[in-house]
Amino acid sequence: MIYLDNAATSWPKPPQVLEAMARYLRDVGASPGRSGHRLANEAERLRFDAREAVASLFGARDPNRVVFTLNGTTALNLVIRGLLAPGAHVVVTGMEHNAVMRPLRALEATGVALSVAACGPDGTLEPAALAEQLRPQTRLIIANHASNVCGTVLPIRDIGAIARRHGIPFLVDAMQTGGCWPVNLHADNIDLLAFTGHKGLLGPTGTGGLVINESFDIDRLPPLICGGTGSRSEHEWQPDFLPDKYEGGTPNILGLAGLAAGVRYVLERGVDSIRAHEGALTQRLIDGLAAMERVRVIGTRDAGRRTAVVSFVVQERSPADVAQQLDEQFAIMCRPGLHCAPLAHRTLGTLPQGTVRFSAGPFTTAEEVDEALAAVARLSEARPRA
Amino acid sequence: MPDYAVILVHSTSHAIQAERVLKRAGLTVKLIPTPRQLSSDCGSAVRIAAADQARCRELLAATGVPIDRVEEL
Numbered sequence: 001m002i003y004l005d006n007a008a009t010s011w012p013k014p015p016q017v018l019e020a021m022a023r024y025l026r027d028v029g030a031s032p033g034r035s036g037h038r039l040a041n042e043a044e045r046l047r048f049d050a051r052e053a054v055a056s057l058f059g060a061r062d063p064n065r066v067v068f069t070l071n072g073t074t075a076l077n078l079v080i081r082g083l084l085a086p087g088a089h090v091v092v093t094g095m096e097h098n099a100v101m102r103p104l105r106a107l108e109a110t111g112v113a114l115s116v117a118a119c120g121p122d123g124t125l126e127p128a129a130l131a132e133q134l135r136p137q138t139r140l141i142i143a144n145h146a147s148n149v150c151g152t153v154l155p156i157r158d159i160g161a162i163a164r165r166h167g168i169p170f171l172v173d174a175m176q177t178g179g180c181w182p183v184n185l186h187a188d189n190i191d192l193l194a195f196t197g198h199k200g201l202l203g204p205t206g207t208g209g210l211v212i213n214e215s216f217d218i219d220r221l222p223p224l225i226c227g228g229t230g231s232r233s234e235h236e237w238q239p240d241f242l243p244d245k246y247e248g249g250t251p252n253i254l255g256l257a258g259l260a261a262g263v264r265y266v267l268e269r270g271v272d273s274i275r276a277h278e279g280a281l282t283q284r285l286i287d288g289l290a291a292m293e294r295v296r297v298i299g300t301r302d303a304g305r306r307t308a309v310v311s312f313v314v315q316e317r318s319p320a321d322v323a324q325q326l327d328e329q330f331a332i333m334c335r336p337g338l339h340c341a342p343l344a345h346r347t348l349g350t351l352p353q354g355t356v357r358f359s360a361g362p363f364t365t366a367e368e369v370d371e372a373l374a375a376v377a378r379l380s381e382a383r384p385r386a
Numbered sequence: 387m388p389d390y391a392v393i394l395v396h397s398t399s400h401a402i403q404a405e406r407v408l409k410r411a412g413l414t415v416k417l418i419p420t421p422r423q424l425s426s427d428c429g430s431a432v433r434i435a436a437a438d439q440a441r442c443r444e445l446l447a448a449t450g451v452p453i454d455r456v457e458e459l
Binding site: 032033034035036037041044045047048051061062063064229230231232233239241242243244 | 396397398399400401402403406417418419420427428429430450452
């Protein structure tokens with residue numbers, strides 16, 4: 001079997017992730033923040049390990065400014081719903097995922113105004129195009145660091161500089177870049193960074209969170225979820241300090257144990273090393289697909305400017321049909337369709353059918369890429385099914 | 387002079403962070419349930435040797451670990 005769906009969820013995971021999760025279930029088991037016995041303390045140590053690892057990955061100085069949520073979508077909702085009141089204006093890019101667009105569309109009905117900074121047909125963005133959209137009422141700028149459809153990396157550092165100049169908080173959706181592309185909270189001028197644990201960070205599903213720069217005053221952002229934290233138990237009001245403010249309810253400590261191990265693997269192997277590995281495979285995929293007469297590759301053909309996400313279409317074949325045959329005939333796992341990102345597909349001109357998406361990961365090999373290319377070549381030359 | 391002091395914190399996350407910083411500096415520390423007579427935000431506290439109080443304060447301040455206060459037991 002060949003797994004080329006790492007942009008959805010990375011797989012396989014490093015063995016250390018499985019070991020860490022098994023160890024938690026076997027030897028620890030308790031919930032952190034509560035009770036104070038040795039197992040509860042050990043659970044809190046595991047959670048803090050995850051905070052330290054994520055802080056290190058994204059260049060955050062204080063691990064307490066890493067707060068964990070159920071996934072990246074919850075972190076995005078926390079910021080979007082917390083910062084945008086009726087009358088507020090928000091600017092996003094033309095490459096956003098529905099994890100950003102759906103909460104914003106829901107808020108539009110309440111009187112929040114939304115502007116989309118147009119991207120080029122290969123998914124690139126001129127920062128000036130975003131600056132043009134700013135208004136006196138703009139309360140938030142959101143940018144997808146890399147597209148989950150075509151892998152194009154957006155110039156977040158420049159966008160962040162624009163946000164700083166105007167004193168507007170800058171939220172980055174780093175779902176596709178965390179762990180496989182350099183992201184630095186401070187150097188990239190990011191105020192709020194939403195990440196997920198189950199993609200490039202190599203952790204399990206059900207993990208993710210928000211990294212909050214010291215540049216952002218948390219008094220401006222109310223919690224999305226209120227509940228027990230183990231702290232200030234005698235009070236019926238949510239704590240106002242980090243990380244407890246945004247971590248009401250028993251956390252997914254099993255997942256965080258795995259996440260800590262996944263991020264430590266990334267840090268040991270090195271983000272640059274993973275990027276180089278994936279970049280070589282991505283260029284191999286792009287070159288191989290582009291050489292096929294009936295195949296069109298979407299986005300830039302330079303793997304140095306994109307993550308390991310390659311979208312393509314096969315003439316006269318629906319993406320769903322191609323993906324189904326890749327699975328059934330060749331045991332190749334990929335993702336067809338719109339990838340929860342209709343806005344990005346509109347920008348790229350691939351609506352309504354979408355694309356077939358191959359996404360390599362840290363454990364994908366060149367041989368697997370070659371097998372996938374051979375399979376697409378056979379499918380693209382075969383007569384379409386009736 | 388009492389044998390022990392406790393560092394009171396707001397969050398168990400801060401307790402673990404303090405424990406980590408102080409252990410790395412070679413100090414003897416233990417996480418304990420916050421003694422009932424002390425009012426604290428957090429159910430866990432960090433017990434240290436009373437003689438180490440000044441050094442602990444310095445280390446935690448230098449590394450930016452947020453603490454509430456230190457009390458002798």
